[in-house]
Structure formats: structure tokens, C-alpha cells
Amino acid sequence: MSLALSRRLAALSLAVAALSAMAAPPSETLQVAGAVRAPLALGVADLRSFPPEQIASVTLPRRVDGREAASTVRGVRLSAVLERAGIAATGHHDWKSLVVLASATDGYRVSFSWPELVNTPVGAGVLVVFERDGQPLDDGEGAIALVSAQDLRTGPRHVRWLDRIELRQP
Numbered sequence: 733m734s735l736a737l738s739r740r741l742a743a744l745s746l747a748v749a750a751l752s753a754m755a756a757p758p759s760e761t762l763q764v765a766g767a768v769r770a771p772l773a774l775g776v777a778d779l780r781s782f783p784p785e786q787i788a789s790v791t792l793p794r795r796v797d798g799r800e801a802a803s804t805v806r807g808v809r810l811s812a813v814l815e816r817a818g819i820a821a822t823g824h825h826d827w828k829s830l831v832v833l834a835s836a837t838d839g840y841r842v843s844f845s846w847p848e849l850v851n852t853p854v855g856a857g858v859l860v861v862f863e864r865d866g867q868p869l870d871d872g873e874g875a876i877a878l879v880s881a882q883d884l885r886t887g888p889r890h891v892r893w894l895d896r897i898e899l900r901q902p
Contacts, residue, residue, distance in 0.1 A: 769818030857882035
């Protein structure tokens with residue numbers, strides 16, 4: 733085998749390994765845990781059953797086939813999910829320092845503060861998403877995802893394959 737062919741095969745092997753490492757299993761259930769009174773396990777049907785006033789839709793820009801396009805996502809406000817689980821803060825002011833971590837099956841994590849979610853315009857736009865453009869999310873996002881629609885740059889806190897929300901005291 734020539735040296736050039738050997739190098740190409742090695743590069744191809746590395747590329748395949750990198751792609752395999754990047755693939756994450758799609759999320760089917762969202763676990764809500766940590767400093768909560770009632771840990772939850774929510775599927776898409778559970779999210780759809782939230783009261784209508786806790787479900788929202790937002791239109792965001794999205795790159796499709798190299799072009800910008802508008803895409804509408806629908807989901808439950810993260811604050812509503814957390815309120816259903818109940819906060820297990822023991823002290824009078826403990827809620828002010830709670831941190832909310834959203835994790836994906838591939839290990840990606842983002843954070844919010846509890847006051848940010850319940851006391852700012854950003855919080856109203858943080859959605860646990862189960863639908864895009866009227867259809868269930870595809871495997872590229874998992875059955876459940878998270879978006880922070882009010883962020884100036886929505887990409888960094890867009891969690892595909894969302895599988896866990898955890899409340900923590902720092």
C-alpha cells in the first residue's frame with residue numbers, strides 16, 4: 733500500500749471516529765431533578781398536556797440548506813416545568829441563588845439562574861420544545877429540545893437532545 737493511500741485511509745478513519753463520537757442518541761424523556769420537591773420524567777405527550785397558557789410558540793431564524801429561513805418552535809416555558817416540579821429551597825432567600833442546568837444526551841450543558849427565568853424577559857422565551865413548524869422534532873434535535881428565544885444569539889443556549897433539567901444551589 734502506498735504512503736499516500738495509507739494517509740488517506742488514516743484520515744478517513746479519524747473522520748469516521750469523530751462523526752461517531754458526535755452522534756448522540758435522541759432524547760425521548762426529560763428528567764427534572766435536583767433541588768425539586770417532586771422529580772419529574774416528562775415525555776412529549778406530557779409536555780403537550782400542559783395548560784395552554786404555559787405553552788408558547790416563537791419564530792427563530794434557522795439555516796436550511798445554506799440559506800436563512802424562519803422556523804417556528806412550540807414548547808412549554810421552562811419556568812412552568814420547574815414550577816410543576818416545585819422548588820425545594822429551604823431558606824427564605826435560597827431561590828435567589830438557584831442555578832438551572834439543562835443537559836443533552838451528548839453532554840452539552842447550558843445554565844440559567846432561577847431569577848433570570850422568573851423575573852426577566854429572557855425567562856419567558858426559554859422553552860422546552862417538542863415541535864418545529866407544526867411537526868415533531870426530528871432526530872437531529874431529539875424528541876425534546878430547549879431554546880432561549882430572547883437571547884441575542886440563540887445558538888449557544890439551544891440544547892438539542894435535551895434529557896435533563898437540574899436545579900442546584902451553587
